[in-house]
Amino acid sequence: MIVRIVVSLPVLALFAGTAYAQVAGDAAAGEKVFKQCQVCHTAEPGKNKIGPSLYGVVGRKSGSAEGFNYSPAMKTANIVWTPENLDKYLTDPKAMVPGNKMAFPGLKNPQDRQNVIAYLAQLPKEKK
Numbered sequence: 001m002i003v004r005i006v007v008s009l010p011v012l013a014l015f016a017g018t019a020y021a022q023v024a025g026d027a028a029a030g031e032k033v034f035k036q037c038q039v040c041h042t043a044e045p046g047k048n049k050i051g052p053s054l055y056g057v058v059g060r061k062s063g064s065a066e067g068f069n070y071s072p073a074m075k076t077a078n079i080v081w082t083p084e085n086l087d088k089y090l091t092d093p094k095a096m097v098p099g100n101k102m103a104f105p106g107l108k109n110p111q112d113r114q115n116v117i118a119y120l121a122q123l124p125k126e127k128k
């Protein structure tokens, strides 16, 4: 019994960390939030519009979607789009990357941000 508790605590802590990073949001709800992004972004690989394709953006380096003409600010921002960084960017895009050309005020609702990040995170798995 004691042994089991000692073993399971770190496992639980690890799981909680992973859960926060990856599935705090609801991807189905996030797909609806993504409608606000679709004026400028697609979720299709390689399809850029006014903004770069967001397919595979989670874990990607900022300014690296192929064939998209980024602003100098985004090109040199040197951010990896982890869920945490996406959350920060989407809260206030101009504050996190000053001078970037995404004309979007941000998502003020934390749950909307988590949901859209969850949606973006599961895209590559969905399409495989």
Ligand code: HEC
Pocket (backbone or CB within 6 Å): 033, 034, 036, 037, 038, 039, 040, 041, 050, 051, 052, 054, 057, 061, 062, 063, 064, 065, 069, 070, 071, 072, 073, 074, 075, 081, 086, 089, 090, 099, 100, 101, 102, 103, 104, 107, 116
């Ligand atoms: C009015 C158009 C517009 C809307 C709406 C918009 N974006 Fe963007 N987004 C852009 C543009 C343009 C860029 C490129 C910025 C640059 O190069 O400075 C960008 C860049 C990004 C990046 C960085 C991508 C990279 O490859 O580095 C992310 C992430 C992003 N947008 C997420 C979102 C999400 C999520 C939404 C919806 C909640 C959204 N955007 C809504 C225009 C938009």
